[in-house]
Amino acid sequence: MAEPWPLVTSKVMCSFPIYRLRQDTRRSPKTGKDHTFLVLDSTDWVNIVPVTPQGNVVMIRQFRHGTASMVLEIPGGMMDLDGETPQEAALRELLEETGYVAETCIHLGSVHPNPAIQNNRCHTFLAGNVRRERPQRLEGTEDIDVLEVPFEDIPGLIDRGEITHALVLIAFFWYQRYLDARGIGRPQRMG
Numbered sequence: 001m002a003e004p005w006p007l008v009t010s011k012v013m014c015s016f017p018i019y020r021l022r023q024d025t026r027r028s029p030k031t032g033k034d035h036t037f038l039v040l041d042s043t044d045w046v047n048i049v050p051v052t053p054q055g056n057v058v059m060i061r062q063f064r065h066g067t068a069s070m071v072l073e074i075p076g077g078m079m080d081l082d083g084e085t086p087q088e089a090a091l092r093e094l095l096e097e098t099g100y101v102a103e104t105c106i107h108l109g110s111v112h113p114n115p116a117i118q119n120n121r122c123h124t125f126l127a128g129n130v131r132r133e134r135p136q137r138l139e140g141t142e143d144i145d146v147l148e149v150p151f152e153d154i155p156g157l158i159d160r161g162e163i164t165h166a167l168v169l170i171a172f173f174w175y176q177r178y179l180d181a182r183g184i185g186r187p188q189r190m191g
Helices: 086-098 151-159 166-181
Strands: 007-015 020-027 034-041 045-050 056-064 069-073 076-078 104-111 122-128 144-150
Touching (some): 045 056, 045 086, 045 166, 056 086, 056 151, 104 166
Antiparallel strands (some): 007 020, 020 034, 045 076, 056 069, 056 144, 104 122
16 A cells, blocks of 8 residues: 655755755655655645626736746736735735736635645635726736636637646636536626
């Protein structure tokens, strides 16, 4: 039966603004041999599914350097290190990236984005009855278009490969489960 591998040594190889690269040596409980693994240390991330009173999802489109492509996704980002909660971070990202505020905010779920090499979690929230309150406040490295998408269009966007971000797909999975658990066929006014 598989079991946890004890940590033998751990050292930070290098630090970057959004990650630290760590080298861990762990002992196989099966063989007793030591093996080295690389781990990306990161603060937790947040995603938020913002839904308008009309049932539209507020989405963003931006250039992503990892894939060198324009990506359709939901607002999200990294938690600040100043002790903000995941919910506070999600609402902050929503306001910064879109200028929208939420009447309600519900935690949908959390995942490990890639537990093979990362130690962080991504927390997803549902923001209800969102409305635009002010212009975006983007960082110098951000250039984001904001659009409202009818929820019924989301499955087609996924099927056509227009939404490919894995964490966005899991957010929509949880949102659909939330709706299904309440017997709601499509989004409606929350509150």
